[in-house]
Amino acid sequence: MAAEIQKISTDSVQATRRLATALVRSCPGRLILALHGDLGTGKTCFVQGLADGLGIRRPVTSPTFTLIREYAADRPLIHADLYRMNTTRQSLDIGLEEYFEGDHQVVAIEWAERANLLLPDDTIHVYLCAGDDHTRRNLEFHHCPVRIDSL
Ligand SMILES: Nc1ncnc2c1ncn2[C@@H]1O[C@H](COP(=O)(O)OP(=O)(O)O)[C@@H](O)[C@H]1O
Numbered sequence: 362m363a364a365e366i367q368k369i370s371t372d373s374v375q376a377t378r379r380l381a382t383a384l385v386r387s388c389p390g391r392l393i394l395a396l397h398g399d400l401g402t403g404k405t406c407f408v409q410g411l412a413d414g415l416g417i418r419r420p421v422t423s424p425t426f427t428l429i430r431e432y433a434a435d436r437p438l439i440h441a442d443l444y445r446m447n448t449t450r451q452s453l454d455i456g457l458e459e460y461f462e463g464d465h466q467v468v469a470i471e472w473a474e475r476a477n478l479l480l481p482d483d484t485i486h487v488y489l490c491a492g493d494d495h496t497r498r499n500l501e502f503h504h505c506p507v508r509i510d511s512l
Pocket residue numbers: 371372373374375376377398399400401402403404405406407471495496497498
């Protein structure tokens with residue numbers, strides 16, 4: 362297990378995307394990613410990088426009305442955005458838990474703190490925030506099994 366908390370910063374949209382692509386490729390099997398951070402910090406951008414890494418061509422956008430969207434692939438991507446969720450109860454109602462079953466899917470959840478109680482123990486938490494210029498983002502990975510700086 363790599364260090365409990367790993368920090369990295371990116372200086373472009375592409376860099377954030379590439380980081381996610383490298384991460385998903387180096388973590389085989391079921392991968393649950395909880396993405397935390399204000400609007401505009403790059404959570405959806407990160408998910409787009411995951412899709413790149415999984416060979417998904419369909420454009421990934423924020424699931425506005427559908428709170429969960431599935432992208433078919435050998436290793437499918439499930440993208441949830443809980444921005445409109447107020448309670449864990451609502452996340453249960455939309456069936457989020459069902460997506461944690463299975464052994465090779467990638468589940469990425471924006472505003473994941475709104476479903477904290479449902480998240481499996483092996484969830485990787487990613488905290489994103491804006492950096493000191495408008496193209497920089499600081500990312501903190503908690504409980505990530507791979508070394509982020511060697512990706
Ligand atoms: N280093 C960076 N990484 C990711 N996005 C960045 C970066 N720098 C600037 N941006 C901009 O920040 C915004 C991130 O949007 P988005 O991924 O939709 O955020 P969120 O899903 O967190 O609301 C985009 O407008 C993107 O162009």
